[in-house]
Amino acid sequence: MKRSIKYFLSIGLIMIIGLLSTGCGSNKATLNVYNWGDYIDPDVIKEFEKEFNVKVNYNTFATNEDMYVSIKKGGTSYDVAFPSDYMIERMIDEGLLEKINKEKIPNLSNIEDRFLDLDFDPNNEYSVPYMWGTVGIIYNKNLVDDVVDSWNILWNEKYSGQILMLDSQRDSIAVALKKLGYSMNSRDRKELEEAKEELIKQKPLVYAYVGDEVKDLMVGEEAALAVVWSGDAVAMIRENENLEYVIPKEGTNLWFDNMVIPKGGKNKELAEEFINFMNRPEIAARNTDYIGYSTTNYKALEYLPEDIVNSKVAYPADEEIGEVEIFKDPKDFLKVYDEIWLEIKAQR
């Protein structure tokens, strides 16, 4: 009896050691991609795998902060990630990003000029544009009978328990700052405290702070008003025609999500190949069509159905967007933002 236990244990140990040392046992190169949830057409990944005979290891995150921490501290190495403007700025500052070899990305020429050479990454040395959009209010015409044109409506007690906010600190604090008429990149402690008070005042009216669930909740008419990113609004309106998207008159946030190559990735060339692939017009069009967000790839527009290209939500004219701001990295003020957000969330 004892001998057989010994025997099985040794076999087991040998097997474990064997498994650990050979890894997954496949010779295919793997590409680790780290993207927002619900932010790509899954078939596109399969097609890339097939065409380049590689394996794509695809992971998702819910907020920029979340992504930043796991790249910086997670002990994981990603080859491609999709951060937004202010986060790209921070990652460049902290030396977390690899310079991109533009010669390897000829499809960069498909990107519209206005999305290139932006403040957070002059000359696009570190990032290649993917999607862009605005932040606004989506509301259900049957449930809201006031005119929705201002952030103020999110503080209207009439809609208590029917308001959804984004579970994302930058975006929610920005809404309060804009309501008060301040810059959403405020670096003034007093202004930020005021924004905090506003959000705490609003909290009893808020139904929930959500991420991607917002789509199900608004389409299912569980709530009347929600703060959303424009692309999600497109996807929601597609499924429920009672919904309408508005950019408040106080101004809003214009944002850009770009593709970057984090340092520590093992496959820089393949990563560049992937970024180039994503910017093929037909591939960019498929992603755009699938997720509803607005592409930065002007050649992709030819492949998209009319109703998307002409959509005022996805592709608003400049005068419709009104006064916009692009997020900047708060740098040393980040701690204040973190603190404020925590206090709002912990408030009962």
Added chain:
Amino acid sequence: MRMKWTSYPYILWMIIFIVVPLALILLFSITTGEEGGIKNLQFTLDNFKRFLDPKYLDVLWISISLALKSTAITLLLGYPMAMIIAREKPKRRNIMILLFVIPMWMNFLLRTYAWLTLLGKNGLINYIVIKLGFKPLNLIYNDLAVLLGMVYNFLPFMVLPIYSVLIKIDKSLIEAAEDLGANKIKVFSRVTFPLSIPGIITGITMVFMPAVSTFVISRLLGGGQYMLIGNLVEQQFLWVGDWHFGSAISIIMMAFILLTMAITAKFDSQKGEGGRLW
């Protein structure tokens, strides 16, 4: 007793996956230093001091009171349930236990998500309520929903240990009590209940621990408005990236759990027939 060599793999396992991580959490909780590995860490107790701020103590208090409430409810619901199951004939009893355990084969997250569609404003329950001619109820994103999620998810952890103690109680003890003239209430209060205390203690620990540290239930059913201690730890690790403060909170939470275990262990001085689950 000399340890057999067969125990070495387990010792190795415990060192790698229990001792080392715990030591790291402890190390992080009493140090500070942005990055650059262990060399750059500096000793400090600021992480613990920071926790004494009322806003964090509030979070701790809310977590503990919610966990206590859910433990009490699972006990009140679970004990009679365990008794009912334990009284059945073995064959039916096994089927009932199986039915109880099967939902646990499903992913915990999935089961919690399912409640979203049940409790939502246009969910199944409200659908029935409206059909019956009442106004829709506010069922989700509040204290009650979080509590419900905890009770629902952790109920088996209360029922199973109590059940396993109850079926091991020697029937002749109960018969003896009845022969001596004790009525049903007396038999329960003087024989069955005292003998089942080890199971209750195990149940309480096994419900209280996950309930006080949960972050998924409070986020999904609380709609992100409920900052419990688990959410605070999650936030520090995943979003803010302050592993030192996050570790300090974890240590404080562990201290609380150890404290409750010590208290419950005191009640457990009778040392029953070894009916503990582990």
